[in-house]
Amino acid sequence: MKITFATISKRPKADVVVVPCYKDKKISDPKIKEAVATALLDFKAKLGQCMLVYADVPEERILLLGLGEKDESCPRTAFAAACKKIRCLELKSVNLCVDHVNPDQAVSGFCLANYAFEQLKSKKEAVLVESIAVIGAKKSVEKACAQEVKIAEGVNFARDLVHGNADDVTPQYLAKVAQELGKHPKVKTQVFDKKRIEKEKMGLILAVNRGSFRDPHLLIVSYRGAPSKKDHTVIVGKGITYDTGGLNLKPTGSMEEMKTDMGGSAVALGMIKTAILTGLKANITAVVPTTENSIGSRSYKPGDVYTSYAGKTVEIFNTDAEGRLVLADAMAYAVKHLKPTRMIDFATLTGAIVISLGEERSGLFSNDDKLAKALYQAGEESGDKVWRLPLDKKYRELLNSNIADIKNCAKRQAGSITAAKFLEEFVGDVPWAHIDIAGTAYLDNPCGVHSTQATGAGIRLLTEYFNKHA
Incomplete structure (x- = not known):
């Protein structure tokens, strides 16, 4: 899987943007916050909860991702849930917002869930995500995020x-x-x-x-x-x-x-x-x-x-x-x-x-x-x-x-x-x-x-x- 890095304002084209939030429902980007304002009323932000919102954003789709309470959050589990949801939707390019979480853990969870074993099946049905752009990560953690993709390959x-x-x-x-x-x-x-x-x-x-x-x-x-x-x-x-x-x-x-x-x-x-x-x-x-x-x-x-x-x-x-x-x-x-x-x-x-x-x-x-x-x-x-x-x-x-x-x-x-x-x-x-x-x-x-x-x-x-x- 290809991995790149970008800011929220210069993010690449993608099928969906993943926006994580804790139970306080704080979202940094004002445009995305406005686009999901109504959806947030029903979104509980429980750990791993996913809600798809169609909105006027470049990706056309926003996937709200629950992180639970800040003191008990597990980014790997949450972003793995996001990956599974996106795969069910058969989407192949993803922008991952990570400004509220540990970026390398987020990438780790997403990549670990992006796996299928179909070598023994007569018909291949699984859809895998082909590329992710990590949005909002500091330069200092980009190498660690890229390493997580390779670790997942070893797994x-x-x-x-x-x-x-x-x-x-x-x-x-x-x-x-x-x-x-x-x-x-x-x-x-x-x-x-x-x-x-x-x-x-x-x-x-x-x-x-x-x-x-x-x-x-x-x-x-x-x-x-x-x-x-x-x-x-x-x-x-x-x-x-x-x-x-x-x-x-x-x-x-x-x-x-x-x-x-x-x-x-x-x-x-x-x-x-x-x-x-x-x-x-x-x-x-x-x-x-x-x-x-x-x-x-x-x-x-x-x-x-x-x-x-x-x-x-x-x-x-x-x-x-x-x-x-x-x-x-x-x-x-x-x-x-x-x-x-x-x-x-x-x-x-x-x-x-x-x-x-x-x-x-x-x-x-x-x-x-x-x-x-x-x-x-x-x-x-x-x-x-x-x-x-x-x-x-x-x-x-x-x-x-x-x-x-x-x-x-x-x-x-x-x-x-x-x-x-x-x-x-x-x-x-x-x-x-x-x-x-x-x-x-x-x-x-x-x-x-x-x-x-x-x-x-x-x-x-x-x-x-x-x-x-x-």
Whole structure:
């Protein structure tokens, strides 16, 4: 989507002008204020409320946009609502007035809602806005607004991956995506095939892969946006391209969305894409262990013990707790060979986090208070929110095994916490955060800034974090 900047008096031709106002209904431009005076009598200005007014203005259409009360306003949500309304009207060029709001948040919300996934439909019906002119923004924020368009493009990159068919978005496809990213001059890509994974003795990735006819991969994609700096963040993303649950088979009603179980890999690869688009001044390596968790005559079995890359032995208590297994090998490899300053993993890991936090926030676990605080603040600023949960040592006892070093999961209680405790075994002394996006990566119904079920959760969070702390 094209973005330009203008003043209210020199704004370009467009199909509609969006005029936001709080409940006090103050409008700066006198001509627009006069044009909507009658409409304002019935306009409540509730957050996200839209009212279309035909008027004697260059655009011919004014879209009044409610911002609610000033102390509780959320420009992203409001401008996303405006975008959805405009798309329903099939209008393609928009003037956005932002003199009363945070301009980059307004642009962010609008751009995030300007998305559709129709690659699997026989008839393309969605209408997208093609251009926006930001009206009334100060010169100092124009760059930030333009960056929001690029960040939304990175989010959409991740959304596309999550929406794709499981038979299309395979480990081999993700490897091609990684290789394509590697064509950028600041990016280097390594793809480990099954033979290399066997050579490295990544026993947990190989165990999960046993039931699938498709080989696993480990993808390592390094972006160097600040080559003079030693600071280096590793992002590990769970890449289970389809999860049947293995021999602990998922029931009907729990498997239909399991093509989205690679949401963590979409974050990791999507962050590299976003870094390229925005020219991010940071050093980032995405590490993606990817395989299917399928059923076959060679499927790994509950009760058996497998040896991890780190050397720890793991008793399989449940084959549907496979994500933490592939992450464990990837994280242990990253700690040993990539020497990260910090490591952040993203995974659609547990149903328990959905029970705890729903779809509003991702679960945050960390062994480092400074990192956890920075990620929390980045979530609040970006709208890609997280909530920290505990990692008390006592929870580790729930993973004790009589025949191995550790079990891959515990019983039902504290499910998201014990999953994080399992991962903690493989991070060594590296400052680490685990972000469980099981509730936020793919929604039951589109809402807020999202026009589809896939959200790209994690991209905005990380971008904000790197912009503030890289």
